[in-house]
Amino acid sequence: MKILLKLIVFIVPTSFIFMFFMLLTNDKSYPGADYTSFKLPSFKLENLENLDTISNDVLEGDFILNVWASWCITCIIEHPYLMSLTKNGIPVVGLNYKDDRDDAIIWLDKYGNPYNLILHDYKGTFALDLGVTGAPETFLINDGKVVAHYQGEVNEIIWQDVFLPVIKEMEMF
Amino acid sequence: MIIEISHFLSVLATGLFFLAGSFSLFTKNTLYISNLISRTYSHGFLLLLTSFSIYIWLAISDNFSVQYIASHSNTELPTFYKISSIWSAHEGSMFLWIVFLSLWGFFFNISVKNDQILKSKSIGVISVILVGFLLFLLVTSNPFITILPIAPLNGADINPVLQDPALAIHPPTLYLGYVGFVIPFACAISFLLIGDSNIKWELLVRKWSIAAWAFLTIGITLGSWWAYYELGWGGYWFWDPVENIALMPWLAATAFIHSLSVSIKSSHLRIWTILLSISVFSLSLFGAFIVRSGIIDSVHSFANDPDRGLYLLGFISIIVFTSIYLFIFRLPTIKESKRIKKFSKESFISINNIFFGTLIFSVMLGVTYPLIYEFLFDQKISVGAPFYNAIFIPIVVLASFFLFFSVDSKWSRKINFKFFKTPIFLSLFFSIITVIYISDRFNSNNLAILISIFAGTIIIFRYIYELLDSLLNKKYINPFSVIAHMALGLLLVSISFNSLLSTERAINIKINEYEEYKGLNIYFDDIRVLKNSNNDSIKATFFIEDAKGKQFNLSPEKRRYFTRGQITTETAIHIMPLKDIYMTIGDQLDDGSWIVNIQINYLIRFIWFSAALMAFAGIMLIFSNRRA
Amino acid sequence: MNPIRKRRIYSILLVLLFSVSGISLILYSLNSNLDYFFTPTELKDKNIPIDKRIKVGGMVLNGSVKRASSKISFIVTDYENSITVEYEGIVPDLFKEGSGVVVLGFLDNQIVYAEEVLAKHDENYMPPNLDIKNDN
Numbered sequence: 001m002k003i004l005l006k007l008i009v010f011i012v013p014t015s016f017i018f019m020f021f022m023l024l025t026n027d028k029s030y031p032g033a034d035y036t037s038f039k040l041p042s043f044k045l046e047n048l049e050n051l052d053t054i055s056n057d058v059l060e061g062d063f064i065l066n067v068w069a070s071w072c073i074t075c076i077i078e079h080p081y082l083m084s085l086t087k088n089g090i091p092v093v094g095l096n097y098k099d100d101r102d103d104a105i106i107w108l109d110k111y112g113n114p115y116n117l118i119l120h121d122y123k124g125t126f127a128l129d130l131g132v133t134g135a136p137e138t139f140l141i142n143d144g145k146v147v148a149h150y151q152g153e154v155n156e157i158i159w160q161d162v163f164l165p166v167i168k169e170m171e172m173f
Numbered sequence: 174m175i176i177e178i179s180h181f182l183s184v185l186a187t188g189l190f191f192l193a194g195s196f197s198l199f200t201k202n203t204l205y206i207s208n209l210i211s212r213t214y215s216h217g218f219l220l221l222l223t224s225f226s227i228y229i230w231l232a233i234s235d236n237f238s239v240q241y242i243a244s245h246s247n248t249e250l251p252t253f254y255k256i257s258s259i260w261s262a263h264e265g266s267m268f269l270w271i272v273f274l275s276l277w278g279f280f281f282n283i284s285v286k287n288d289q290i291l292k293s294k295s296i297g298v299i300s301v302i303l304v305g306f307l308l309f310l311l312v313t314s315n316p317f318i319t320i321l322p323i324a325p326l327n328g329a330d331i332n333p334v335l336q337d338p339a340l341a342i343h344p345p346t347l348y349l350g351y352v353g354f355v356i357p358f359a360c361a362i363s364f365l366l367i368g369d370s371n372i373k374w375e376l377l378v379r380k381w382s383i384a385a386w387a388f389l390t391i392g393i394t395l396g397s398w399w400a401y402y403e404l405g406w407g408g409y410w411f412w413d414p415v416e417n418i419a420l421m422p423w424l425a426a427t428a429f430i431h432s433l434s435v436s437i438k439s440s441h442l443r444i445w446t447i448l449l450s451i452s453v454f455s456l457s458l459f460g461a462f463i464v465r466s467g468i469i470d471s472v473h474s475f476a477n478d479p480d481r482g483l484y485l486l487g488f489i490s491i492i493v494f495t496s497i498y499l500f501i502f503r504l505p506t507i508k509e510s511k512r513i514k515k516f517s518k519e520s521f522i523s524i525n526n527i528f529f530g531t532l533i534f535s536v537m538l539g540v541t542y543p544l545i546y547e548f549l550f551d552q553k554i555s556v557g558a559p560f561y562n563a564i565f566i567p568i569v570v571l572a573s574f575f576l577f578f579s580v581d582s583k584w585s586r587k588i589n590f591k592f593f594k595t596p597i598f599l600s601l602f603f604s605i606i607t608v609i610y611i612s613d614r615f616n617s618n619n620l621a622i623l624i625s626i627f628a629g630t631i632i633i634f635r636y637i638y639e640l641l642d643s644l645l646n647k648k649y650i651n652p653f654s655v656i657a658h659m660a661l662g663l664l665l666v667s668i669s670f671n672s673l674l675s676t677e678r679a680i681n682i683k684i685n686e687y688e689e690y691k692g693l694n695i696y697f698d699d700i701r702v703l704k705n706s707n708n709d710s711i712k713a714t715f716f717i718e719d720a721k722g723k724q725f726n727l728s729p730e731k732r733r734y735f736t737r738g739q740i741t742t743e744t745a746i747h748i749m750p751l752k753d754i755y756m757t758i759g760d761q762l763d764d765g766s767w768i769v770n771i772q773i774n775y776l777i778r779f780i781w782f783s784a785a786l787m788a789f790a791g792i793m794l795i796f797s798n799r800r801a
Numbered sequence: 802m803n804p805i806r807k808r809r810i811y812s813i814l815l816v817l818l819f820s821v822s823g824i825s826l827i828l829y830s831l832n833s834n835l836d837y838f839f840t841p842t843e844l845k846d847k848n849i850p851i852d853k854r855i856k857v858g859g860m861v862l863n864g865s866v867k868r869a870s871s872k873i874s875f876i877v878t879d880y881e882n883s884i885t886v887e888y889e890g891i892v893p894d895l896f897k898e899g900s901g902v903v904v905l906g907f908l909d910n911q912i913v914y915a916e917e918v919l920a921k922h923d924e925n926y927m928p929p930n931l932d933i934k935n936d937n
Contacts, residue, residue: 002504002505004813004816005444005504006501009448009497009500009501010497013493013494013497016537017486017489017490017493019541019544019548020466020468020482021483021486022548023468023544023548024466024468024482024483025483038880073240073243073244073320076320077240128897129863131860531823531827534824534827535827535831538827538828538831539831542831542835546835552837553837553838554835554836554837554838555835555836555838555856556831556834556835556836557834557854557905559834560830560831560834560835563830563834564827564830679871679889679890679891680871681870757891759892760891760892762868762870763868768871768890768891769891770890
């Protein structure tokens with residue numbers, strides 16, 4: 001009887017822990033890693049800086065679309081990485097999300113502007129079409145199609161895991 | 174600057190706990206050393222408490238140079254929610270969890286004398302656990318990180334769903350329950366470490382275990398209540414993975430406190446009790462792991478981070494395997510009385526343990542099976558309420574019958590087998606009458622529900638008889654057991670009635686129109702758009718008249734918060750003694766009418782009341798003078 | 802065999818019998834109460850019995866939401882295939898065109914009759930983007 005007890009007491013937690021270990025180490029896929037591409041929804045928004053109207057046809061080629069706002073804390077943390085992306089010649093388009101224009105401009109003055117172009121989505125309608133749930137979120141756009149998406153702070157690790165494989169596969173930039 | 178002090182104090186506390194742990198486990202615990210351990214622990218605790226107090230103060234004073242506070246608090250929040258924002262996400266809630274763990278240890282430390290043979294080792298075990306979790310906090314999820322040089326001005330917008338009194342107190346209570354089981358665990362481990370089977374560790378931990386159990390009970394109940402009225406889920410239990418992982422330690426703890434009383438009374442089930450004390454704490458840790466590793470997505474789970482998961486898994490495995498190794502190593506030396514007499518109280522509690530074990534196993538399976546399945550077959554599945562109902566209903570009913578007969582049983586003695594003894598006969602009789610009446614009155618032939626009601630009522634009637642008997646004939650009863658078990662009976666009855674009678678319907682209704690539902694006359698009086706400071710809201714007003722002519726208003730609301738664009742439902746609930754009228758408002762249709770959901774929830778408050786009553790019985794026992 | 806040993810073996814066998822039958826009962830009820838999760842693409846070439854409860858996840862197609870009295874119908878898509886869902890009742894707060902949704906219901910003739918419509922939440926109580934599986 002005692003041997004049976006010993007065996008059960010040992011085997012049950014071992015199997016559970018083994019299983020969780022497998023699950024944790026196996027599941028390396030970040031949300032958005034297996035992404036089905038879709039067409040960039042159509043939009044008509046103002047340029048944050050000079051109030052020009054911008055629609056789909058202005059944005060051509062491959063670029064990164066980064067959703068941010070001055071009220072977003074994580075965006076501050078993400079900011080240096082975006083700066084480094086721009087420095088490496090990757091076009092980054094900002095989507096200023098549910099934000100006051102003045103606040104946004106003050107924010108950019110304070111931290112620096114990593115964006116080649118900023119769309120001002122005050123009502124969040126374009127973001128809604130994109131399926132944005134908050135800031136920051138980042139989309140990879142290939143020829144008018146969204147091919148990758150990440151919710152949360154983009155950093156070197158996320159870049160390597162989520163975006164770089166897609167970029168290599170599609171031979172972008 | 175101040176945050177660095179807080180950070181430093183936490184690190185220092187970790188060091189002191191490390192010292193206390195090493196002294197306790199690697200030296201011979203003479204009285205001198207024991208005093209030293211006790212003091213070191215207390216000082217460690219005080220440092221940690223100071224660190225946490227500073228952290229709270231920083232949150233109150235809107236110090237947004239701290240990244241965590243900046244992302245979870247806001248200048249506009251009332252002070253109360255500034256404090257509760259600390260435990261609204263992973264890092265801060267982990268911090269609170271650890272502070273509570275050390276708090277239990279501290280109370281244990283100051284209330285048990287240093288010459289108690291188990292104390293020093295137990296404090297050592299607690300210290301080691303604290304070191305592990307503090308390292309986890311400081312290394313993988315540091316709440317003290319600052320954003321420099323420029324701090325945001327107003328902080329983030331806190332999630333409106335979290336601005337709620339129930340949520341503010343629900344996690345702390347639940348944590349107090351979870352980590353409270355560190356005391357029985359630590360004592361069991363030190364009992365195994367010392368290896369002297371004559372030490373009565375069970376007696377030492379009894380009240381501590383019941384206190385932790387009471388907190389866990391209240392925490393789960395508060396969570397259930399919060400989901401009902403704030404999240405607008407409209408029910409009391411959803412078999413959500415996180416509810417389930419709170420339920421598992423509760424089940425194990427309930428089995429544990431029962432076995433504990435057996436071990437104390439008659440030295441039966443001692444091995445089993447040790448095993449259960451290890452299981453309860455392991456299941457609590459398992460809960461922390463599940464929620465914090467992001468392995469399961471649920472309303473409550475925190476952001477996904479595999480590193481945190483791996484660290485926790487590693488540390489928990491060390492705790493579990495060390496305990497099991499010790500347990501197996503000492504198994505031959507643990508003396509317990511063999512041969513439980515048939516139909517004695519011990520035998521009933523042993524059977525009850527089997528039932529609890531089955532329930533825990535089933536819940537564990539329900540939680541983990543989807544993970545295994547997806548891993549093996551790459552197919553997502555989920556386990557829903559039907560599975561849990563299929564397991565819980567028969568087992569709980571069966572256990573209730575055993576409980577019913579166990580009322581007559583005596584410690585270490587065979588039951589006096591006269592089935593038609595008055596109390597049994599009377600309570601069976603009344604219960605059958607009640608069930609027949611209910612079946613007739615509500616025209617129901619749902620066997621599962623009727624049997625559950627029967628199971629509940631026999632317990633209630635049986636204990637009412639005991640109460641009367643004790644009042645009239647001065648017969649001795651254990652008041653705590655009577656209250657807790659009557660609460661169980663009441664819980665069964667309320668849950669059954671709730672599922673028997675509760676109804677809901679979505680109606681669409683235009684303004685100034687009448688609609689009738691279940692004898693309620695509903696008049697849609699008004700709907701207006703309100704501009705609040707941080708949200709727009711649509712607030713409807715309904716006049717309702719029930720069948721008896723009683724009138725009341727209900728104003729369900731829908732809010733849209735500016736910064737996140739988040740929409741929340743504010744339910745409107747009219748509370749009556751036996752039922753709730755629960756109303757939520759949906760969308761407007763093209764023809765101008767609104768969709769409104771109406772639920773009539775029967776006895777839902779009795780469900781929470783019964784749970785609270787169980788916890789109350791436990792709390793009373795702690796403050797009573799009963800020794801065992 | 803001496804009687805004590807015999808009794809011991811019997812009791813072990815009894816315990817084993819009980820636990821095996823108990824576990825198989827639990828597993829049986831687990832298996833008959835599982836909700837399988839599908840994307841519209843996975844549903845396309847699968848035969849699912851009418852009485853089998855399933856979960857379907859995807860995005861709510863823009864412009865597909867239609868309301869008639871308290872009934873609502875919409876199309877769930879994974880951008881490859883889509884399927885119509887019908888539901889009676891209030892959809893959750895986070896239900897939006899173009900955002901993620903999970904419905905729980907029964908499939909009949911390529912229409913899902915939903916019992917429940919869910920939008921999943923994370924730490925911030927937001928519906929996460931559905932990580933749609935790419936079958937290719």
